[in-house]
Amino acid sequence: MKVLVAVKRVVDYNVKIRVKTDGTDVETTGVKMSMNPFDEIAVEEAVRLKESGAAEEIVAVSLGVSQAQETIRTALAMGADRGIHVETDAVLEPLAVAKLLKALVEKENPDLVVMGKQAIDDDSNQTGQMLAALLGWPQGTFASKLELVDGKANVTREIDGGLETVGLNVPCVVSTDLRLNEPRYASLPNIMKAKKKPIDKLTTDELGVDVAPRLEVLGVEEPAGREAGVIVADVAELVNKLKNEAKVI
Ligand code: AMP
Numbered sequence: 001m002k003v004l005v006a007v008k009r010v011v012d013y014n015v016k017i018r019v020k021t022d023g024t025d026v027e028t029t030g031v032k033m034s035m036n037p038f039d040e041i042a043v044e045e046a047v048r049l050k051e052s053g054a055a056e057e058i059v060a061v062s063l064g065v066s067q068a069q070e071t072i073r074t075a076l077a078m079g080a081d082r083g084i085h086v087e088t089d090a091v092l093e094p095l096a097v098a099k100l101l102k103a104l105v106e107k108e109n110p111d112l113v114v115m116g117k118q119a120i121d122d123d124s125n126q127t128g129q130m131l132a133a134l135l136g137w138p139q140g141t142f143a144s145k146l147e148l149v150d151g152k153a154n155v156t157r158e159i160d161g162g163l164e165t166v167g168l169n170v171p172c173v174v175s176t177d178l179r180l181n182e183p184r185y186a187s188l189p190n191i192m193k194a195k196k197k198p199i200d201k202l203t204t205d206e207l208g209v210d211v212a213p214r215l216e217v218l219g220v221e222e223p224a225g226r227e228a229g230v231i232v233a234d235v236a237e238l239v240n241k242l243k244n245e246a247k248v249i
Pocket of ligand 1: 062063
């Protein structure tokens with residue numbers, strides 16, 4: 001089985017996000033970037049499939065600026081075999097990403113695509129679903145468990161009432177939820193080995209995909225700051241304020 005894993009370079013989850021002064025986007029200059037956390041879980045799951053003997057090859061794919069190669073290297077250090085970098089400076093919306101991934105799937109013919117349920121920068125939660133629709137493949141979204149049994153992918157999903165398990169024919173698309181696994185840290189020897197693993201480079205034109213944006217961002221704003229608190233003298237004053245100022249009781 002061949003597994004394709006999509007890994008996105010995003011602002012590190014520990015960074016306090018700042019909005020650009022012109023209100024067009026969040027600031028990324030001089031900001032620590034890392035692999036999207038849900039994609040780390042996707043890579044980990046693919047590596048576990050390989051370690052269990054269920055998968056033979058893992059291809060890590062990232063689309064974006066030249067530094068996205070670092071994200072692919074991280075996936076290679078975790079255990080992916082090779083990488084594909086579609087280099088572009090364009091802002092990629094989920095539909096463009098899904099179309100590019102579709103073109104790569106048609107080139108690579110994987111049996112399974114594993115990706116994050118959501119990128120923590122745009123919080124779209126759309127790309128996996130769009131990819132499955134474009135390919136006409138079954139999808140198992142928000143996987144908290146993945147098992148390959150008799151040529152089928154059984155995906156367990158946390159839903160409101162409990163756990164749902166869906167059986168998907170392969171090839172299929174699986175998107176990862178937080179509780180699927182705990183991603184490993186790459187060891188130093190594996191980081192060194194990853195430097196020698198191949199990364200192919202492609203352009204959006206070579207894949208024949210028009211990545212022009214379909215959406216217009218009207219503005220990006222910081223959330224409203226928290227107002228300072230006040231210390232009240234007694235319960236009567238508190239009740240009075242809750243009733244007449246906050247109007248919550
Ligand atoms: P989204 O729909 O934007 O929330 O992203 C969902 C998932 O799609 C991510 O967790 C990634 O696995 C994949 N993805 C989105 N954008 C990219 C990208 N530029 N390169 C590689 N994978 C991506």
